[in-house]
Amino acid sequence: MFSRFFSRVGLLAAPFLALVMAGCSKADMNVRQSTLDPKGPVAKMQYDVFMDTVWLVVVLFILVGGLLVYAVIKFRARPGDEDAPRIEEGHGNPLVEIGLITASIGALVIIAIPTLSAIWYDDDVPAESIPTSKLSAWYPRLEGAKENYAKVVEEQVLEIDVIGKQWWFRFEYPQLGLTNDAKRSVPNEFVIPKGKAVHINLRSEDVIHSFWIPKIAGKVDLVPGRKNHMWIQGDEVGHYYGQCAEFCGDSHAYMLFRVEVVEPAEFAKWVQRQKADSLPVVAGSKAETGKALFAAKTCMMCHNINGNPQAAGVFAPDLTHVASRKSLAGAWLDNRDPKAQLAKEQETLNTEQSVEIDRDVLKANLKKWIGSSGVATGADGKPTKDVKPGNRMHFYQAFSVSGLNPTFAPLIDAAENALTEAQAAAAKALVDAKGKSPAELATIKKAGDEKVVAATAALKKAREILTPEELDCLAEYLLTLK
Numbered sequence: 001m002f003s004r005f006f007s008r009v010g011l012l013a014a015p016f017l018a019l020v021m022a023g024c025s026k027a028d029m030n031v032r033q034s035t036l037d038p039k040g041p042v043a044k045m046q047y048d049v050f051m052d053t054v055w056l057v058v059v060l061f062i063l064v065g066g067l068l069v070y071a072v073i074k075f076r077a078r079p080g081d082e083d084a085p086r087i088e089e090g091h092g093n094p095l096v097e098i099g100l101i102t103a104s105i106g107a108l109v110i111i112a113i114p115t116l117s118a119i120w121y122d123d124d125v126p127a128e129s130i131p132t133s134k135l136s137a138w139y140p141r142l143e144g145a146k147e148n149y150a151k152v153v154e155e156q157v158l159e160i161d162v163i164g165k166q167w168w169f170r171f172e173y174p175q176l177g178l179t180n181d182a183k184r185s186v187p188n189e190f191v192i193p194k195g196k197a198v199h200i201n202l203r204s205e206d207v208i209h210s211f212w213i214p215k216i217a218g219k220v221d222l223v224p225g226r227k228n229h230m231w232i233q234g235d236e237v238g239h240y241y242g243q244c245a246e247f248c249g250d251s252h253a254y255m256l257f258r259v260e261v262v263e264p265a266e267f268a269k270w271v272q273r274q275k276a277d278s279l280p281v282v283a284g285s286k287a288e289t290g291k292a293l294f295a296a297k298t299c300m301m302c303h304n305i306n307g308n309p310q311a312a313g314v315f316a317p318d319l320t321h322v323a324s325r326k327s328l329a330g331a332w333l334d335n336r337d338p339k340a341q342l343a344k345e346q347e348t349l350n351t352e353q354s355v356e357i358d359r360d361v362l363k364a365n366l367k368k369w370i371g372s373s374g375v376a377t378g379a380d381g382k383p384t385k386d387v388k389p390g391n392r393m394h395f396y397q398a399f400s401v402s403g404l405n406p407t408f409a410p411l412i413d414a415a416e417n418a419l420t421e422a423q424a425a426a427a428k429a430l431v432d433a434k435g436k437s438p439a440e441l442a443t444i445k446k447a448g449d450e451k452v453v454a455a456t457a458a459l460k461k462a463r464e465i466l467t468p469e470e471l472d473c474l475a476e477y478l479l480t481l482k
């Protein structure tokens with residue numbers, strides 16, 4: 001009785017619910033990664049295709065649902081129907097069948113037209129956008145940028161190479177000299193000029209990733225050994241949130257990135273800042289100690305810092321301007337004050353509005369990130385990797401064999417062996433002591449336990465590659481890299 005009532009109510013309520021949902025205001029959809037709040041032509045095109053499909057489906061739903069409701073009510077069982085003669089079964093109605101097939105094909109065609117035109121439109125910068133997006137048309141000829149103005153560049157739109165790695169994104173601007181080869185690449189947060197079409201090249205150095213900025217464009221995969229491309233354009237200044245959208249290993253969900261859409265003049269300034277080296281550290285400061293630790297602890301094997309000749313790695317994110325980025329660890333940790341940011345978003349009803357970096361939050365994040373990447377030990381005495389599981393930072397222990405820091409690996413090995421031996425010896429002593437008095441047994445057990453505890457502590461110490469004080473100094477150094 002009740003279920004019948006609810007199924008009827010449900011049938012009638014569903015179309016209304018669909019209408020209510022479709023009527024939700026744009027402001028409600030303005031969350032950080034919303035495809036329903038497009039802020040660029042590519043995302044807008046994709047949003048339009050989606051809405052075309054939604055409306056077509058709503059019409060179909062009302063049509064089919066309406067017929068069903070009509071049939072259920074009109075032909076419902078009534079008292080006395082038991083005695084009525086059975087209705088003769090028919091063998092179909094050619095008119096209805098052909099009509100429905102034609103209508104289905106019609107619906108598919110209606111969806112196919114905007115879908116196909118969107119696919120063509122999204123493929124590359126459209127001809128009508130090229131004239132206004134040519135580098136020469138808007139990017140000022142700043143001092144130091146001249147060498148990049150070869151004749152061919154004059155006719156090109158801005159190009160950005162996006163390289164996917166486990167688990168972060170590297171961005172390069174080949175026309176502007178910001179490349180990994182030139183030790184000027186940009187990790188995790190890139191910048192584009194407002195209202196200018198940008199051609200994006202997508203590459204992967206390991207597994208398949210996917211590039212997706214819900215409010216601006218998406219998604220196109222980054223496939224190893226294959227050149228993919230797309231184009232994007234941001235029409236409103238702001239801070240946008242991107243995400244790897246293809247499962248790529250342990251930390252896929254932590255593989256985020258961001259894009260800052262800025263005024264063209266602001267973009268030129270940003271490019272100049274990216275070309276600047278880091279500032280010298282103050283003599284005798286914690287940062288100076290941190291800089292020495294950056295080399296001693298082999299951070300410099302993987303990371304590049306312009307202005308620090310010892311740090312010239314190309315494998316990991318470039319850290320020359322790490323303290324000027326609003327996020328850390330593949331954009332997973334946010335360097336802004338979370339309360340202030342939330343207040344700003346709620347006040348403006350716009351997630352692209354961003355507060356500035358908070359130094360304390362940034363420092364805490366640096367310590368959390370480095371300290372939780374296998375260089376510090378947790379309560380269980382094992383290296384902690386809890387910020388981003390599977391991340392590669394702890395791999396740097398392997399570099400200790402290079403002789404740069406001979407202390408790590410052999411010491412850890414020796415301490416591990418000592419612990420295993422202490423555990424075995426304690427167990428053996430207990431077996432050998434079989435038959436002795438309880439008091440003697442307790443003494444033997446206590447002695448064995450003490451050795452195991454001491455060996456565990458020694459192992460923890462050996463694994464603690466960075467002491468808390470060293471971690472603090474390292475963070476202070478990184479904070480100077482703006």
Ligand code: CUA
Nearest residue numbers: 209244246248
């Ligand atoms: Cu990269 Cu998922």
